[in-house]
Amino acid sequence: MNMQQTKTVQQLMATMGERARAAAHSLGLASTEQKNKALLAMATALYDNSSTILAGNELDLEAAGEAGATPAFIDRLKLDTARINAIGQGLEMIAGLPDPVGQVMDAWERPNGLKIERVRTPLGVIGVIFESRPNVTADAGGLCLKAGNAAILRTGSDALRSATAIHDCLAEGLTAAGLPEHAIQLVPVKDRDAVGEMLRGLHGNLDVIVPRGGKSLVGRVQDEARVPVFAHLEGLVHVYIHAAADLQKALAIVRNSKLRRTGICGAAESLLVDKKIAAEAGRQLVAMLLDAGCEVRGDAAICAMDPRVEQATTEDWTTEYLDAIISAKVVDGLADAIAHIEQFGSHHTDCIVTEDEAAAATFLREVDSAIVLHNASTQFADGGEFGFGAEIGIATGRMHARGPVGVEQLTSFKYRVHGNGQVRP
Amino acid sequence: MNMQQTKTVQQLMATMGERARAAAHSLGLASTEQKNKALLAMATALYDNSSTILAGNELDLEAAGEAGATPAFIDRLKLDTARINAIGQGLEMIAGLPDPVGQVMDAWERPNGLKIERVRTPLGVIGVIFESRPNVTADAGGLCLKAGNAAILRTGSDALRSATAIHDCLAEGLTAAGLPEHAIQLVPVKDRDAVGEMLRGLHGNLDVIVPRGGKSLVGRVQDEARVPVFAHLEGLVHVYIHAAADLQKALAIVRNSKLRRTGICGAAESLLVDKKIAAEAGRQLVAMLLDAGCEVRGDAAICAMDPRVEQATTEDWTTEYLDAIISAKVVDGLADAIAHIEQFGSHHTDCIVTEDEAAAATFLREVDSAIVLHNASTQFADGGEFGFGAEIGIATGRMHARGPVGVEQLTSFKYRVHGNGQVRP
Numbered sequence: 135m136n137m138q139q140t141k142t143v144q145q146l147m148a149t150m151g152e153r154a155r156a157a158a159h160s161l162g163l164a165s166t167e168q169k170n171k172a173l174l175a176m177a178t179a180l181y182d183n184s185s186t187i188l189a190g191n192e193l194d195l196e197a198a199g200e201a202g203a204t205p206a207f208i209d210r211l212k213l214d215t216a217r218i219n220a221i222g223q224g225l226e227m228i229a230g231l232p233d234p235v236g237q238v239m240d241a242w243e244r245p246n247g248l249k250i251e252r253v254r255t256p257l258g259v260i261g262v263i264f265e266s267r268p269n270v271t272a273d274a275g276g277l278c279l280k281a282g283n284a285a286i287l288r289t290g291s292d293a294l295r296s297a298t299a300i301h302d303c304l305a306e307g308l309t310a311a312g313l314p315e316h317a318i319q320l321v322p323v324k325d326r327d328a329v330g331e332m333l334r335g336l337h338g339n340l341d342v343i344v345p346r347g348g349k350s351l352v353g354r355v356q357d358e359a360r361v362p363v364f365a366h367l368e369g370l371v372h373v374y375i376h377a378a379a380d381l382q383k384a385l386a387i388v389r390n391s392k393l394r395r396t397g398i399c400g401a402a403e404s405l406l407v408d409k410k411i412a413a414e415a416g417r418q419l420v421a422m423l424l425d426a427g428c429e430v431r432g433d434a435a436i437c438a439m440d441p442r443v444e445q446a447t448t449e450d451w452t453t454e455y456l457d458a459i460i461s462a463k464v465v466d467g468l469a470d471a472i473a474h475i476e477q478f479g480s481h482h483t484d485c486i487v488t489e490d491e492a493a494a495a496t497f498l499r500e501v502d503s504a505i506v507l508h509n510a511s512t513q514f515a516d517g518g519e520f521g522f523g524a525e526i527g528i529a530t531g532r533m534h535a536r537g538p539v540g541v542e543q544l545t546s547f548k549y550r551v552h553g554n555g556q557v558r559p
Numbered sequence: 560m561n562m563q564q565t566k567t568v569q570q571l572m573a574t575m576g577e578r579a580r581a582a583a584h585s586l587g588l589a590s591t592e593q594k595n596k597a598l599l600a601m602a603t604a605l606y607d608n609s610s611t612i613l614a615g616n617e618l619d620l621e622a623a624g625e626a627g628a629t630p631a632f633i634d635r636l637k638l639d640t641a642r643i644n645a646i647g648q649g650l651e652m653i654a655g656l657p658d659p660v661g662q663v664m665d666a667w668e669r670p671n672g673l674k675i676e677r678v679r680t681p682l683g684v685i686g687v688i689f690e691s692r693p694n695v696t697a698d699a700g701g702l703c704l705k706a707g708n709a710a711i712l713r714t715g716s717d718a719l720r721s722a723t724a725i726h727d728c729l730a731e732g733l734t735a736a737g738l739p740e741h742a743i744q745l746v747p748v749k750d751r752d753a754v755g756e757m758l759r760g761l762h763g764n765l766d767v768i769v770p771r772g773g774k775s776l777v778g779r780v781q782d783e784a785r786v787p788v789f790a791h792l793e794g795l796v797h798v799y800i801h802a803a804a805d806l807q808k809a810l811a812i813v814r815n816s817k818l819r820r821t822g823i824c825g826a827a828e829s830l831l832v833d834k835k836i837a838a839e840a841g842r843q844l845v846a847m848l849l850d851a852g853c854e855v856r857g858d859a860a861i862c863a864m865d866p867r868v869e870q871a872t873t874e875d876w877t878t879e880y881l882d883a884i885i886s887a888k889v890v891d892g893l894a895d896a897i898a899h900i901e902q903f904g905s906h907h908t909d910c911i912v913t914e915d916e917a918a919a920a921t922f923l924r925e926v927d928s929a930i931v932l933h934n935a936s937t938q939f940a941d942g943g944e945f946g947f948g949a950e951i952g953i954a955t956g957r958m959h960a961r962g963p964v965g966v967e968q969l970t971s972f973k974y975r976v977h978g979n980g981q982v983r984p
Contacts, residue, residue: 159901163925236924244946248935255927257957341957362787362958383980390982476584498975499661500588502680510673510978519983520974521669532682532766532971533787534959546957549945550923553935555808557815558944 143327150286151336153316154259158284161317162256166233168311173229173276176307177222180272183303184218190299191268198266198292211266211293221272221300224524228276231523234542235282249552254545256282258341261332262526263355265347266290271300274346275318277526279308281544284317286340288332290347291324298322335361344526344539349454364539366504366530368454369399370480371512374471374497375419376488377410383509384415384487385422390511391485393426397456399528400483400515404451405462406471407436412464420462428458435464451478468493472500479503481530483515504530504537568752575711576761578741579684583709586742587681591658593736598654598701601732602647605697608728609643615724616693623691623717636691636718646697646725649949653701656948659967660707674977679970681707683766686757687951688780690772691715696722699771700729700743702951706969709742711765713757715772716749723747760786769951769964774879789964791929791955793879794824795905796937799896799922800844801913802835808934809840809912810847815936816910818851822881824953825908825940829876830887831896832861837889845887853883860889876903893918897925904928906955908940929955929962 161169180187191213198211240252260283262274271287278285289297301320308317321328332340333355342362345355352365373391375384391402405423407416417439423430424442431446432439443462450461451474465471475484485507486497494508505515515538517525522540529535535543586594605612616638623636665677685708687699696712703710714722726745733742746753757765758780767787770780777790798816800809816827830848832841842864848855849867856871857864868887875886876899890896900909910932911922919933930940940963942950947965954960960968 159927162927242946244944248939248944250945255957360785380980386980386982394983494977502584502587503973505974505976507976508978509980510976511982513983514673514976514978514981519669519673520675521667532680536972537974547961548928549930549962551930551932551935551939552919553933553939555805555811555934556939557811557936558819558938 143323143325144331146323147321147328147331147336150319150321151259151339154284154286154319155339157314157316158256158258160314161279161284162235162282164282164313168313169233169279169282170229172279172307172311172313173225174307175310176272176276176304177225179303179306180218180222180225180300183299184215187218187296187299187303188213188215190295194266194293194295201292203292207266211268211296213268213296217269221269224269224273225276228280228524228541231280231541233280234545239547246556247554248556251550251552252547253550254542255548257544257546259284259286259339260544261286261288261340261343261361263288263329263332263343263345263347263351264290265351266293267346268293268296268300270346271297271320272304273524274344274526275301275304277524277541278544279317281541283544284319286319286321286332286336288321288328294324330358333359333361346527362533364527364529364531364535366399366480366482366528368480369401369482369515370404370452370454370478371400371402371482371515372404372406372475372479372484373402373512374406374465374475374484374486375408375411375415376468376471376486376490376493377408378490378493379408379411379415379487380489381415381418384419387485387487387509387511388419389422389426391513392423392428392460393458394511394513396458398513400513401456402485402512403454403460404478405460406465406474407462408471409464409466412439416464423460428460430460430462432462433464436462454480468496472497475501475503482528483507483512485510485512504528568748568750569756571748572746572753572756572761575744575746576684576764579709579711579744580764582739582741583681583684585739586704586709587660587707589707589738593738594658594704594707595654597704597732597736597738598650599732600735601697601701601729602650604728604731605643605647605650605725608724609640612643612721612724612728613638613640615720619691619718619720626717628717632691632717636693636721638693638721642694646694649694649698650701653705653949653966656705656966658705659970664972671981672979673981676975676977677972678975679967680973682969682971684709684711684764685969686711686713686765686768686786688713688754688757688768688770688772688776689715690776691718692771693718693721693725695771696725696745697729698949699769699951700726702949702966703969704742706966708969709744711744711746711757711761713746713754719749755783758784771952787958789952789954789956789960789968791824791905791907791953793905794826794907794940794953795829795877795879795903796825796827796907796940797829797831797900797904797909798827798937799831799890799900799909799911800833800836800840801893801896801911801915801918802833803915803918804833804836804840804912805914806840806843809844812910812912812934812936813844814847814851816938817848817853817885818883819936819938821883823938825938826881827910827937828879828885829903830885831890831899832887833896834889834891837864841889848885853885855885855887857887858889861887879905893921897922900926900928907953908932908937910935910937929953
């Protein structure tokens with residue numbers, strides 16, 4: 135790329151930032167009805183224009199195929215009528231969520247009669263950087279809109295034609311509801327410098343970045359972004375079977391946590407078995423996993439349980455397999471389990487299985503992860519399962535948003551103070 | 560400075576970061592009783608060691624005097640028995656505040672029986688960079704501790720001996736309560752590179768920075784920090800006198816907002832008078848200010864009200880005087896007032912004076928500032944006045960913390976999920 139093109143991308147992104155900021159201002163004052171009208175009109179436009187979207191997707195698929203993309207990549211990129219309908223239904227579901235903007239979070243009165251309210255406001259402009267999954271265009275754009283935020287969307291370049299066709303439908307919905315057309319913008323070029331510009335914050339016109347994709351994308355964004363990032367790098371999720379665990383619950387929870395879907399961030403990657411119950415329950419858990427087709431990589435004590443277990447290396451304790459593989463270890467009690475999780479975990483989601491309420495309470499208090507569970511599958515780590523309706527992602531940072539990030543956490547707040555002439559002595 | 564010294568400061572700061580992170584871990588699990596015991600023991604240590612603190616302060620004052628410090632600088636630096644007692648009382652007051660850590664912010668049950676709780680957790684490690692005001696050592700350290708956070712404090716170098724003597728008392732209190740001694744650390748060197756290391760985040764061991772001081776300090780921190788910052792650059796605070804204002808309230812609120820204390824961030828810097836009432840109410844407001852010794856810099860319409868008014872320049876609309884000076888302008892109704900505030904304000908604190916509830920509601924909704932007031936003095940922009948007990952500062956950012964930042968906003972949260980064997984279908 136030559137200097138001229140770089141300059142053009144910089145200018146393009148700067149202009150997108152300015153337009154987003156201007157759109158965010160009016161979007162912050164838009165009524166719930168207007169935002170919902172836009173979301174529903176977007177869904178209608180998606181249904182009405184599915185053939186155009188599929189035509190764009192077909193070109194993306196052809197190019198990706200020629201470039202030698204993997205079947206998994208092609209599957210994520212591929213749209214069909216059912217998938218387009220699901221995207222539209224997602225927007226309709228977001229329309230049905232409560233509007234967080236203007237919600238009174240807290241209200242109190244001071245002795246001098248001042249009434250203070252803390253109310254939710256939009257965050258401003260949200261940048262979403264995602265891989266070649268066309269559906270994220272609508273999911274992320276819709277969630278940002280519902281919370282009164284402008285969005286700047288950057289798709290993986292292999293999905294640009296698909297995303298553009300979907301974005302056209304979003305723009306149609308915005309216009310139909312009388313909302314600013316720049317409320318949701320899609321970066322229209324494949325140039326990777328566009329990402330760099332977003333990471334630098336578009337001259338103060340980008341308030342937060344949400345990366346949606348694999349570890350390399352998220353890692354780059356976390357390392358380089360000069361604006362806050364809502365993300366998790368990986369889900370090194372543990373299930374700890376405590377000495378007082380109910381074996382049937384343990385078997386069901388471990389199986390579900392690991393194997394229901396192996397490719398999601400809430401899938402378990404490490405099994406910790408208490409020494410006191412290793413001999414019997416541990417053996418059954420390991421056999422169940424192996425019988426179900428899961429590879430088990432264990433420490434010496436786990437290896438001794440079953441000849442099919444492979445020896446774990448140090449690396450296994452920090453590997454997010456996203457596959458039918460689990461690392462397993464015998465731990466010496468609750469404190470040892472917590473220490474292992476603190477040392478090797480990623481502060482995403484961790485679970486204890488026990489009938490001992492005191493042990494559960496200690497685990498839930500001391501394990502410093504965004505989500506800590508007692509006697510339930512780690513695959514509940516999901517905004518929908520939390521009742522948030524939808525999520526833009528799961529965050530492991532400690533600032534502002536943590537755990538599943540739904541519309542509510544895409545907001546900020548301000549204080550409204552109602553007086554009757556009070557002055558300060 | 561030579562290379563060797565730079566390396567030493569880097570090592571020093573890196574070690575402080577590691578120690579803070581380790582301390583934060585146990586501090587996050589400390590009981591309320593233990594934290595309060597530490598705070599009260601700190602206060603006792605301050606009272607008991609006041610002569611040592613005053614001796615350190617005397618040396619700081621001498622050195623500052625020899626270096627030609629201004630009387631205002633000397634006044635901020637100076638301690639006496641009354642000021643030391645006030646610092647101790649501040650710590651006792653923090654001990655009396657509710658402990659935010661472990662508070663259940665929200666709790667709900669899912670249709671599948673999962674019980675989900677959102678509970679407050681500490682943020683982690685908080686860096687506080689302040690000017691030569693020794694009291695901030697205890698105020699900031701105490702607030703961070705109460706919220707379960709480790710603190711790394713960096714004082715203005717002219718106050719290092721005073722701050723060190725106060726910090727010794729804090730360390731004594733921590734030890735007395737059995738809390739880690741590195742829960743509150745003071746950067747022990749004057750070297751400015753220490754600030755640079757903090758701005759770069761101490762290798763992930765600093766979660767947020769709070770700058771306490773003037774615009775140049777805050778500006779540098781906001782520009783250069785690679786970690787989140789809780790701060791406001793300036794308070795360009797407006798009072799808008801609407802057409803339906805009660806004149807007596809307007810006179811009292813404007814006088815108090817501007818003149819009660821002119822040097823605080825909640826002091827009004829701009830008066831906006833509605834055109835409809837400019838002739839009579841405007842004239843009285845301007846005369847009141849001038850008679851009270853306040854310089855008024857007005858637009859043409861304000862200048863015409865009184866010969867003592869000076870002509871405002873464009874710069875006046877964006878100047879935080881922190882002095883008995885106010886800029887004043889006649890605006891053409893509510894929308895014009897809001898537009899002026901959006902264009903020139905700093906999103907800190909803004910006020911409308913009116914008896915028209917609908918106009919007030921519009922103002923409170925549309926003005927995008929951390930604090931928006933109706934019929935009350937802008938000098939209520941203060942954590943104590945909000946009922947927070949104490950604040951570490953006022954933030955105008957939109958992420959995480961906004962407005963007065965008390966102990967509650969020095970926390971993060973996590974989700975606790977209680978199940979009974981649930982797995983995901």
